[in-house]
Amino acid sequence: MQNKIKIVTIGGGSSYTPELIEGLILRKDRLPIAELWLVDIADGTEKMEIVGNMAKRMIAAAGLDWQVHLTLDRKAALKDADYVTTQFRVGLLDARLKDEVIPLANGLLGQETNGAGGLFKAFRTIPVILEIIDDMRVLCPNAWLVDFTNPAGMVTEAAIKYGQWEKTVGLCNVPFSHITQACELLETPEAELNFKFAGLNHFHWHRVWDNKGNERTAELIDKIYAPEQRDRSDEGLKNIHQIPFHYEQVKHLGILPCGYHRYYYLQEPMLAHAVEEFRQYETRAEVVKKTEKRLFELYKDVNLNYKPEELSQRGGAHYSDAACDLIAAIQNNTGKQMVVSTRNNGAIADLPFDCIVEVTAAITAHGPEPLRWGALPPAARGMIQLMKAMEETTIEAAVTGDYGAALHAFTINPLIPAGDTAIKVLDALLYAHKAYLPKFAEKIAQIERDKPEIVAFVDQLLADREAHA
Template identity: 55%
Template sequence: MTEVKGIKIATIGGGSSYTPELIEGFIKRYSELPVSEIWLVDVEQGREKLEIVGNLAKRMVKKAGVPIEIHLTLNRREALKNADFVTTQFRVGLLDARAKDERIPLKYGVLGQETNGPGGLFKALRTIPIVLEICREMEELCPDAWLINFTNPAGMVTEAVLRYSNIKKVVGLCNVPIGMEMGAADLLNVEPERVRINFAGLNHMVYGLDVFVDGISVKDKLIDLLSDPENTVTMKNIHAMGWEPGFLKALNLFPCPYHNYYYKTKDMVDEELKAAEGGGTRAEVVKKLEGDLFELYRDPNLDIKPPQLEQRGGAYYSDAACRLIHSIYTDKRDIQPVNTRNNGAIAGIPHDSAVEISCVITKDGPKPIAVGELPIPIRGLIQTIKSFERVTIDAAVTGDYNTALLALTINPLVGSDRIARQILDEMLEAHKEYLPQFFKSE
């Protein structure tokens, strides 16, 4: 009998609070996904968290009785060498950078949010150069590996890899579609595995085109349920607000929680301002949550993923990554929503752009289920955000000030080239340490 080669996983950002969920996902799939090594990688700033979460990972593996070796390292090249799958879950500048992304735009009456508007621009500017650096190392050290990215902004990061690197085996992942399926199942009072949604759009700008229970469309029923302001499907990091029934029925689609920022912009800015003055921005809240989580993780008797992790806001992220890796490895051909190369699946979006869409997952990667033309009510907004994404990616790679200004100005959450310039100038200075491409001449 031929011995099955064990799978090597390299996780960049291994000191993340999400890592226990990743470990749990690999443990429960071990019989079909024979992972032999998991390398958790972080930077010097994250050394303490890496050790805490890494020791918890070792206890989890020991309790489960599976032969998975957990390695902790600050040496990314060592982790990448001969890896089969590389997962990315890091945050350049840590939560302090996110807090600036949230607070600075609010001074100008503009939404401060992790992946939307100015915050999304600056997270991309900080993150994309590092991801492309990782890609160059992968080309050398593990050219056949799959890159599974759930570093935000996941769609822009995935597209940057597609357009600016030689890595073709890349898939972007987000927990929003899974959260929508879970939320729909809850409202419809059915088990989540019975629900399937046809997704199409962009990362954090995805819509449910249709919703099925046991293969039968229930979209009209779900929209009726969501027309009651008491019924919401949201994420831990987005304040739940009900939809106007007439708007939702005319839209005739299942919006994602992030659509609140575009269809309720004034309400959301007011909400963010109120939070910033009170309990703090989301980054400041998460910083406390993470502190509490890592105190839990330190406990030498803890050997499971603690339920408190679901309060973090990224619930199901890591489980989605394990599910995707499992489906690629086993050529499962199930349907999952991921960020992948468009290749004509959505009409009017460049072929080399990343879209978030339901795909058949094969050993050769995701095969998008083509939808053609998007419904007219959402087509314009998606085209605008795609323009913003493409220009942002170009700015991240070139470090060109004017390109960044253009990206911010065309984002519908900003609304003024003058305000865009003011925000851009202040945020460039605030994040200078992490944006060397914009300060080359100094």
């Protein structure tokens, strides 16, 4: 009989937690759980209590005897943990709002993991991940770190390269959406198809074969992107505006793009749509705030002991499939193929051997074994090499607080035109997030002292958004 395991979820007060609990319950025969700890910060106490009590109801309804603990004491929770999952947002949804509206007010894309907002999410998150690893090194030195916190690829790279925590795996639910879409269009069960993904988190491509060895990638490109199939180009990703890709471009590439590639292949119309949402006070953060408010009202119902359908509107579909499948695969050494962020180890020939990539890998008890993809087409190779350099520079800035590195990351990013506007947005975001960027404290103090126009712009913008909330 397997030893009982302890799972710790940091960011336990997240609206996603019922999705995770459902996934664990569905895999109860493969996961001998003894303890489940939900951890949050003081500002998240109320939400953690609400969602934690719901988790207890779900587990009781499943007839399980798992011990569920709710705590603000991260160190107490981490003691002797076997798996540590992360799903937190530094600065909560207010920080996401700033990431979106400050760039958009300046004509740049504002998005959670892409463009200027994505870089700042990394700046805030990476130091916290490294602090968690410092605690794990003492309290649970053999635990796996399963990261679902965005930007997952950069967070995973920071954990492995700077935190030296080799037992780190990054996860994303986006590949599941593409797999589901392919199965539906090919009218074939997933078990009869073979998928291979390669790229970076929110910047990958994939190919598909059937169980007879026939590649179906070109067929899928036609079924999804041909002009007469434009209504099929929706992958079901709730947080991305579904503008159809250019058929001829995808056909030339010969591999299937990630939904997030719209920000790069269709930059102008995606930006225009985001700017219109900004003008209507309907950025994704503002929409999600309202969705979460409704969800937590549902979660308060003492009779609710199952995941409500409304959670699908939050954008977390397949979250539990990714996180729980990974834990079960490691725990049982199954070799299951999954799409994860892990060390490249030569899987993508065009990127450094030791960098973190998002690829299909066989999941074993010693971690992911990435499947070899080989070289990407030149049209993809140039883009991914640029993006990887941007990621590496972003991580450096997050770890060191080097303003020059942050500006360089902005300059490399394809969604940020270099120049005065980029510097204005960089400085404005530094000031707006000053409570969560201690490594940049000296530069932020300089901005507050020498650039009163930046301070006034941010304060007025955020007051306006708050007035319309």
